[in-house]
Amino acid sequence: MQxxxxxxxxxLVVDMQNDFCEGGALAVTGGSALVPGINAEIQAARAGGxxxxxxxxxxxxxxxxxxxxxxxxxxxxxxxxxxxxxHPDLALPEEAIRVSKATAFDADAYSAFDGTGLDGxxxxxxxxxxxxxxxxxxxxxxxTAQDARRKGFExxxxxxxxxxxxxxxxxxxxxxxxxxxxxxxx
Numbered sequence: 001m002q003x004x005x006x007x008x009x010x011x012l013v014v015d016m017q018n019d020f021c022e023g024g025a026l027a028v029t030g031g032s033a034l035v036p037g038i039n040a041e042i043q044a045a046r047a048g049g050x051x052x053x054x055x056x057x058x059x060x061x062x063x064x065x066x067x068x069x070x071x072x073x074x075x076x077x078x079x080x081x082x083x084x085x086x087h088p089d090l091a092l093p094e095e096a097i098r099v100s101k102a103t104a105f106d107a108d109a110y111s112a113f114d115g116t117g118l119d120g121x122x123x124x125x126x127x128x129x130x131x132x133x134x135x136x137x138x139x140x141x142x143x144t145a146q147d148a149r150r151k152g153f154e155x156x157x158x159x160x161x162x163x164x165x166x167x168x169x170x171x172x173x174x175x176x177x178x179x180x181x182x183x184x185x186x
Contacts, residue, residue, distance in 0.1 A: 001185060002044065003041070003044065003045075003156065003158070003185075004048065005044060005045045005047070005048025005049065005050040005131070006048055006049055006050065007048075007049040007050065007126070008126055008127055008128040008129060009045065009048070009050040009051070009127065009128070009129045009130075009131055010050060010051040010052070010053055010122055010125075010127045010129070010130055010131065011042060011045035011050055011051070011052050011053070011131050011133070012053045012054075012055065012112060012130050012131065012132050012133075012134075012144065012148075013038055013042070013052070013053070013054040013055070013090070013133055013134045014054075014055050014112060014132060014133065014134030014135060014140050014141045014144055014162075015055055015056055015057055015077075015134050015135050015136070015140050015141075016031075016034070016035065016038065016054065016086055016087050016090050016134050017056055017057065017077055017083065017084055017085065017086055017087065017135075018082055018083050018084070018085050018086075018087060018088075019057075019076040019077045019083035019084065020076075020077075020135040020136065021087055021135075024076070024083055025074050025075060025076040025077075025083055026073060026074060026076040026077075028135050028136045028163050028164070028165055029163065029167070030163040031087075031135050031136075031163055032087065032089075034133070034134070034135070034161050034162070034163065035087050035089045035090055037133075037160065037161050038090065038133050038134070038161050039090065039091040041131075041133060041158065041161060042092070042093065042096075043091075045131070046093060050131075051097065051122075051125060051127060052092070052093060052095070052096040052097070053096065053097040053098075053099060053112070053118070054086065054090075054092050054096055054097070054098050054099070055098075055099045055100075055101060055112035055116075055118075055134075055140070056077065056084065056086065056098065056099070056100055056101070057076065057077035057084065057101060057102050057140075058077065058079050058084060058100035058101065058102065059076070059077050059078050059079060059084070059102055059103070060078070060079060060103065060104075060105050061078055061079075062105065063078075063102065063105060063108070064105060064106050064107065064108060065102065065108040071108065077102075079103075097121075099112050099116050099118055100116070101114055101116055102114075110139055110140045110143035110144075111140070111143040111144045111146070111147040112140075112144045112147075113144065113147040113148060113151060114143075114147065119147075119148075119151045119153075122153070127153070128153065128154060129153060129154040129155070129156060130145075130148040130153045130154070130155050130156070131155075131156045131158065132144060132145055132148075132155065132156070132157045132158065132162070133157075133158045133161035133162055134161070134162060135162065135163060136162070136163065136164055137163055137164040137165075137169070137170065137173050138165055138166060138169040138170075138173045139164075139165060141157070141162050142173055142176070142177065145157055145177055145180075145182050146177070146180055146182070149180055149181055149182050154183075155177075155181075155182040155183065156182075156185060157174075157177055157182055157183070157185065158185055159174060159184050159185060159186045160185070174186075
């Protein structure tokens with residue numbers, strides 16, 4: 001089903017980075033396969049006058065979330081490394097807003113709204129609805145969707161353009177998001 005974009009919408013592409021795609025430090029199965037569909041969605045959003053935003057993990061070296069610091073994750077998405085770069089085939093327009101999260105040494109952030117000022121920026125632009133895609137469905141996409149809803153935005157998750165870390169998490173995640181008032185489009 002095609003999304004009808006307008007000037008009060010933002011397409012938020014979550015963490016489509018090399019380390020989260022096949023061959024990366026924290027790869028999500030099927031991550032790279034999402035890129036053509038996300039590129040088509042970016043074109044549709046731009047054609048409808050919507051804003052395009054791309055979030056990224058942008059960790060300093062020795063980030064608190066890394067296993068050697070007691071965190072749950074292997075080293076990934078370290079600032080200015082190839083793993084932190086957006087997927088090379090992702091067609092982000094020049095005017096797309098890039099939002100960096102988890103940039104402090106001592107704090108992790110899963111949501112694109114966590115400590116970034118994104119909600120205020122979007123309100124200032126008159127945005128009412130956040131349309132989400134990207135990686136990973138059961139981690140950063142879910143956290144971003146829930147935060148967007150808590151901050152008063154309408155939220156639409158494009159389930160066909162996201163993959164979970166754990167395949168069995170798809171249905172659970174979808175149900176939790178719907179229970180939080182988020183529309184999940186399959």
